Amino acid sequence: MSPPLSILLASFLFLLSISTAAEIQDSFPKCVAKHAVKSQNLRCLLPSKPKPLLIFTPLTESHVQAAVLCAKSLAVHLRLRSGGHDYEGISYTSDFKSAPPFILLDLGKLRAVDVDIRSETAWAQAGATIGELYYRISEKSKTHGFPAGLCTSLGVGGHITGGAYGPMMRKYGLGADNVVDARIVDAYGNILDRKSMGEDAFWAIRGGGGGSFGVILAWKVRLVKVPSTVTVFTVARTLEQGATKTLYKWQHIADKIDENLFMRVLINPAPPAAADSGKKRTIKTAYNGVYLGSAASLLKITKSQFPELGMARNETMEMSWIESVVYMGSFPRGTAPETLLSGKAAFVNHFKGKSDFVKEVVPEAGLEGLWRVMLEEESPLVIWNPFGGEMGRIGEGEIAFPHRKGVVFMAQYLTTWRSDKEDAGKRYEWMNKLYDYMAQYASKNPREAYVNYRDDEIGMNGVNFTSVDAVKWGVKYYKTNFERLVRVKSRVDPHDFFWHEQSIPTSLPK
Ligand SMILES: Cc1cc2nc3c(=O)[nH]c(=O)nc-3n(C[C@H](O)[C@H](O)[C@H](O)COP(=O)(O)OP(=O)(O)OC[C@H]3O[C@@H](n4cnc5c(N)ncnc54)[C@H](O)[C@@H]3O)c2cc1C
Numbered sequence: 275m276s277p278p279l280s281i282l283l284a285s286f287l288f289l290l291s292i293s294t295a296a297e298i299q300d301s302f303p304k305c306v307a308k309h310a311v312k313s314q315n316l317r318c319l320l321p322s323k324p325k326p327l328l329i330f331t332p333l334t335e336s337h338v339q340a341a342v343l344c345a346k347s348l349a350v351h352l353r354l355r356s357g358g359h360d361y362e363g364i365s366y367t368s369d370f371k372s373a374p375p376f377i378l379l380d381l382g383k384l385r386a387v388d389v390d391i392r393s394e395t396a397w398a399q400a401g402a403t404i405g406e407l408y409y410r411i412s413e414k415s416k417t418h419g420f421p422a423g424l425c426t427s428l429g430v431g432g433h434i435t436g437g438a439y440g441p442m443m444r445k446y447g448l449g450a451d452n453v454v455d456a457r458i459v460d461a462y463g464n465i466l467d468r469k470s471m472g473e474d475a476f477w478a479i480r481g482g483g484g485g486s487f488g489v490i491l492a493w494k495v496r497l498v499k500v501p502s503t504v505t506v507f508t509v510a511r512t513l514e515q516g517a518t519k520t521l522y523k524w525q526h527i528a529d530k531i532d533e534n535l536f537m538r539v540l541i542n543p544a545p546p547a548a549a550d551s552g553k554k555r556t557i558k559t560a561y562n563g564v565y566l567g568s569a570a571s572l573l574k575i576t577k578s579q580f581p582e583l584g585m586a587r588n589e590t591m592e593m594s595w596i597e598s599v600v601y602m603g604s605f606p607r608g609t610a611p612e613t614l615l616s617g618k619a620a621f622v623n624h625f626k627g628k629s630d631f632v633k634e635v636v637p638e639a640g641l642e643g644l645w646r647v648m649l650e651e652e653s654p655l656v657i658w659n660p661f662g663g664e665m666g667r668i669g670e671g672e673i674a675f676p677h678r679k680g681v682v683f684m685a686q687y688l689t690t691w692r693s694d695k696e697d698a699g700k701r702y703e704w705m706n707k708l709y710d711y712m713a714q715y716a717s718k719n720p721r722e723a724y725v726n727y728r729d730d731e732i733g734m735n736g737v738n739f740t741s742v743d744a745v746k747w748g749v750k751y752y753k754t755n756f757e758r759l760v761r762v763k764s765r766v767d768p769h770d771f772f773w774h775e776q777s778i779p780t781s782l783p784k
Contacts, residue, residue: 315361315623322371330377338491339463351771352489352772354485369730369775384491386399389411389497394418395494400430404429412599417501419500424440424603425621436484443661443663444661451480453495456476458489460488461769474758475488477762486777507537509583509585512556514547521641529682532565542648543556624696626698628709629686629723630687632715661682661683666678666680671758732746733747760779760781764780
């Protein structure tokens with residue numbers, strides 16, 4: 275049984291009162307180092323980045339209530355972390371050196387997953403990884419799954435509240451489209467479910483981004499049907515193998531092809547083929563994905579609708595859905611699905627990312643220009659994720675995530691580097707050059723962006739709780755849903771307790 279709230283409150287306040295500033299300064303860096311593995315973006319862990327006063331790891335839901343009440347009474351902010359994958363590290367640090375002091379609420383120990391195959395639903399606590407949810411479903415059924423992200427260490431808490439796209443989005447939509455209930459702690463320390471929070475708040479937490487409306491304790495999600503055999507594939511083509519023409523054609527079929535097929539494209543510079551070793555780097559385009567069906571049926575589809583790719587049987591592999599999760603999570607071949615329970619991340623690096631939604635085909639000359647920009651950078655990665663299918667059928671206002679009909683693909687741009695010693699400024703410069711270049715092909719008015727690929731360069735709230743820039747980034751992430759999000763925020767958190775650099779403001783800037 276969990277201790278009563280009053281005892282928790284008292285012990286929490288006591289803990290704070292015995293910690294002098296010197297004690298905190300001494301023990302804090304050690305604590306951060308211990309927890310630092312929960313950041314995917316090492317750039318956000320630099321010593322110059324603001325650090326929390328302390329890290330509080332609740333063991334029960336009532337601990338979360340206590341954390342909200344205590345932080346409020348001490349006038350200290352809370353940062354909420356589930357899986358720690360935020361692109362700007364907003365869940366555990368701040369962009370402002372003069373950020374208000376904050377406590378990090380780490381939900382990593384609230385990670386129970388309860389799957390009920392009879393009702394085809396599951397409850398997953400915020401600190402569970404999406405990989406754990408997938409694994410627990412597969413333990414109970416080989417023909418059920420959940421349509422969310424590819425990277426299996428993502429925290430269910432932060433991931434689903436921003437949208438959560440993945441290999442089954444074209445058939446079933448986003449993770450957030452498949453949420454049927456939720457438990458949250460609001461700004462007053464109450465635990466609310468769908469009924470008690472009201473439909474407006476329930477709408478806002480599905481796609482409205484993390485850290486604005488309350489602490490998500492758990493999601494109740496609807497499971498979806500998967501076949502007992504699915505087919506995965508990676509088909510790589512370089513410029514010398516006709517990559518430009520093939521990618522041009524891909525854009526014509528990406529959002530229209532069979533909805534059981536998710537075929538994304540990973541684009542990066544690669545060494546020249548051995549025979550051309552005197553030459554400069556080339557561009558590699560890797561078509562990578564999952565088909566919810568047999569290899570024979572996949573090959574029939576690609577042969578008739580995308581013959582330019584020339585997909586061969588030996589570039590495909592049949593397996594169970596849970597094995598496909600491991601494959602798409604970029605684990606080494608042969609990794610057992612049990613690895614999903616470790617919450618281990620396959621990608622930890624220094625990186626900067628940005629996103630675009632593309633609604634028109636990029637012509638061949640445009641692709642050639644993109645290759646030129648990419649070849650200027652040491653380790654860039656561009657990923658194009660196809661939309662269409664269910665994504666186009668769900669209305670823009672159904673949940674807060676608005677990027678729907680007409681999107682051919684979402685583009686993600688990344689540049690990565692290994693060491694703190696490298697010149698991050700140069701990486702940012704290059705990223706902005708690429709982003710400027712792609713402006714001509716990206717969505718316009720607004721140029722849309724994915725909140726789960728958070729980008730502080732598109733605008734931030736002011737450090738004094740002002741929201742001068744909010745319209746700039748707000749409409750990019752949420753389009754016309756932004757105004758409704760502001761209305762919900764002003765009702766559920768009028769004093770802006772859940773504040774961060776891109777939290778939904780309580781009013782629109784004048
Ligand atoms: C390597 C990598 C791969 C990715 N792959 C995909 C993908 O395939 N599909 C996709 O859609 N996205 C993907 N993403 C983006 C990912 O969905 C977001 O970064 C997401 O916000 C991560 O959630 P988290 O809980 O792990 O992160 P956190 O950093 O813990 O949280 C992210 C945000 O949510 C808030 N938050 C966290 N927990 C809670 C909570 N319990 N209640 C309320 N707010 C909370 C935080 O304050 C922060 O604003 C990827 C990111 C990385 C780094």
